[in-house]
Amino acid sequence: MASNDFDSPRLLYLDDFKVGAVFISDTLSISKEQIIEFARQFDPQPFHTDEQAAQETFFKGLAASGWHTASLTMSLLVRSGFPCAGALVGLGADVKWPIPTRPGDTLHVETEVLEIKALRSKPDSGIITLRSCTINQNKEAVQIMVTKVLIPKRA
Amino acid sequence: MASNDFDSPRLLYLDDFKVGAVFISDTLSISKEQIIEFARQFDPQPFHTDEQAAQETFFKGLAASGWHTASLTMSLLVRSGFPCAGALVGLGADVKWPIPTRPGDTLHVETEVLEIKALRSKPDSGIITLRSCTINQNKEAVQIMVTKVLIPKRA
Numbered sequence: 001m002a003s004n005d006f007d008s009p010r011l012l013y014l015d016d017f018k019v020g021a022v023f024i025s026d027t028l029s030i031s032k033e034q035i036i037e038f039a040r041q042f043d044p045q046p047f048h049t050d051e052q053a054a055q056e057t058f059f060k061g062l063a064a065s066g067w068h069t070a071s072l073t074m075s076l077l078v079r080s081g082f083p084c085a086g087a088l089v090g091l092g093a094d095v096k097w098p099i100p101t102r103p104g105d106t107l108h109v110e111t112e113v114l115e116i117k118a119l120r121s122k123p124d125s126g127i128i129t130l131r132s133c134t135i136n137q138n139k140e141a142v143q144i145m146v147t148k149v150l151i152p153k154r155a
Numbered sequence: 156m157a158s159n160d161f162d163s164p165r166l167l168y169l170d171d172f173k174v175g176a177v178f179i180s181d182t183l184s185i186s187k188e189q190i191i192e193f194a195r196q197f198d199p200q201p202f203h204t205d206e207q208a209a210q211e212t213f214f215k216g217l218a219a220s221g222w223h224t225a226s227l228t229m230s231l232l233v234r235s236g237f238p239c240a241g242a243l244v245g246l247g248a249d250v251k252w253p254i255p256t257r258p259g260d261t262l263h264v265e266t267e268v269l270e271i272k273a274l275r276s277k278p279d280s281g282i283i284t285l286r287s288c289t290i291n292q293n294k295e296a297v298q299i300m301v302t303k304v305l306i307p308k309r310a
Contacts, residue, residue: 071198072197074198095247
């Protein structure tokens with residue numbers, strides 16, 4: 001696991017971020033029941049909802065919906081206290097799922113600051129670009145997400 | 156609302172898709188309670204979980220998590236029967252949230268085929284690029300998503 005450049009609990013403003021800094025989240029584990037419950041609500045396809053039927057599909061076994069992996073990633077970022085002043089509000093996200101999340105996986109998120117940009121149109125804030133990799137217990141990335149987040153400048 | 160080019164219930168293969176064809180989903184409505192329940196689980200920030208506190212934030216009122224809007228979009232596509240042979244499996248997604256989903260919103264999804272591409276590496280399938288706009292009762296897009304989906308060719 002990479003080392004955490006965000007070990008202080010204080011909230012960071014645009015001025016405080018540095019390109020290349022890395023934030024490491026806590027971990028969480030995901031059960032078969034949680035995968036099925038999320039999928040029944042939001043992505044009811046057999047490889048997400050039915051352990052037996054999933055064996056015969058592309059996924060060769062039960063797999064979490066990509067939107068479940070994305071939602072768990074957000075949960076890990078918010079609960080671990082990613083230290084944005086203001087809020088963690090994404091303007092958009094580019095998400096890739098190289099492999100699925102499986103029942104019993106333990107995930108954490110490693111987030112790196114890729115870019116920091118002041119806004120001419122909003123002199124009191126700016127945008128940071130973050131790459132968040134969601135990583136399982138085998139050190140495989142189940143999700144790679146690039147987001148742009150609006151952050152206030154220090155007053 | 157745009158007209159639906161996918162009114163046949165048969166499953167479509169790569170060969171059947173046409174650039175520019177549009178699929179219109181069913182609609183669903185989202186309640187305050189559902190917004191709060193999703194956010195408590197996956198995105199527990201005050202503007203998603205607390206109606207009073209949300210008034211004082213950037214959002215000026217309760218707003219659904221972007222990941223909730225994305226998950227509802229997937230639900231609308233799957234339940235309305237987006238007619239992919241095989242499955243609706245995204246390799247990745249580029250998501251933007253121009254405005255938030257609000258309590259009481261009624262959403263539907265309009266999906267247009269942007270590109271169809273055979274795969275040299277996988278002669279039995281190809282990739283279609285879809286743009287799915289999630290639209291509220293005021294005809295405003297709450298989400299614009301571009302996805303790449305793997306689709307089998309007709310045998």
